[in-house]
Amino acid sequence: MDWKRKLASRKFWACITAVVISLIAFTGANPETTERIVALIGAIGGLSIYMLSEGLADSKPVDVKVDTKEVMEDKE
Template identity: 45%
Template structure:
């Protein structure tokens, strides 16, 4: 079974899972609330950026494909 990493990294559920696992590991390891909050915030920020970039790439690819078919149909 092949994992579609582009789809997985673009999932908000995936990034929520990563933040939850990191928070649990930090709590079990005895990290303070401040450290846990910072790490969770960083994961959320990185996840948001990745999801945005993949969504924009998908949109751009769709727009370029759509404009080519319109141009060729007009000719």
């Protein structure tokens, strides 16, 4: 299983949130507790998606092409 891809998936975090909310509702927690836990999961999910997407973007090489003729003309 590709955990990097899973952790960067919004569907995965929506599923985790749904399961946690169901478990909290099953235990009879008050709405304030449920709201706080959902906010925490959302924050962790958003941070994970950002970190993994930035890591993937930074790991790819940048293809830079320089026209040497244009550079030489600028120096003259």
